Amino acid sequence: MDNKTYIEQLISFFSNDLGWGIWGDVTGWIVVAVVYLAFFAVTGLYLVLMERKVAGWIQLRHGPNRVGPWGLFQTIGDAIKLVTKELTGTAKADKFLYNLAPYFPIVAALISLSVFAFSKDLQAFDINIGLFFLTAVSSVGVIGILLGGWASNNKFALIGAMRSGVQVISYELSVGLSLLTMVLLTGSLQLSEIIEVQRTGGWLIYQGHIPAIIAFMIYMIAGTAETNRAPFDLIEAESELGAGYHTEYSGMKFAYFFLAEFINMFIIAAIAVTVFFGGWLSPFGITEGIEIEWLQAIFGVFWFVLKVGMIIVLMMFFRWTYPRLRIDQVLTLEWKYLLPLNLMNIVLMAIMVWAGFTLPWPF
16 A cells, blocks of 8 residues: 555656656646645535525425436536626725735635545645644635725625634634644544544544533534634625625635635535544445555545535534624633633643543444
């Protein structure tokens, strides 16, 4: 069995097997980039469809069901509409920043996808500070929201952008601290090592006992707020601000913001799955005994996507269940409740790890 990852084997094929040298490396990385871009686009489009279907299920209606079988092509039709739609803007907008802003959230989301281990040996970028890298890169997206809101020269867009800045910066603390709680348990920031810790001892939400459960609950609340989804969608707030920071955007520029929101939801769910629920590992080692390498990779992707999908449905359930909070309630929740609870939880986890009180699988 080759110790190289599948992506390293692909690049080696172009550079060594075909004898293309440095151009083979470039070709290999271009192929990898295209695959990730395709995954990015398809995932974003069908998460939109999934959102509508879940909303329909919760509201006792069908959701999209006319375009294609079971409405599967509805989101493709919407994408074509956005691509062909006229790009509008305001005459007094800062043209350079207005046009630059949509690329920040989309590029940050795409870079974040590169460090996830979708299966064993199926990871583009495995670094020893993977979790830190994820939190750092995913934070860059808010710059695009701030720029777009300010450069649009629209009061509603500016209010939405200011809300976004204060909300995202506040809830990043809880996201980071809840993940730091789990880093204390694993002793590593590298995503592949975090998954390996769970191979023998069980999922971290089980190993970490009560502190891990508390960390997961805080992470889900803060992660939902950081992705600007209801009930924390104060930055868009259609009933108050028209559409918030992207009021003046249309066509593909609006689509970039829209798509980035759903990919960020995937990223939040993928981090939760990796850190709390074993990543691509199967529950109770159901498929771990498979020796065929390619079949093991397929099962790894299956379990990873299934777990991520379940977390995403949970986040969608939040949106269609709870009413929108006021901005003062959003900040009160973070600074008065989640942050102090997170700090106490870190101390509790540190004591538990120091005392050796973890819970390995009993079988």
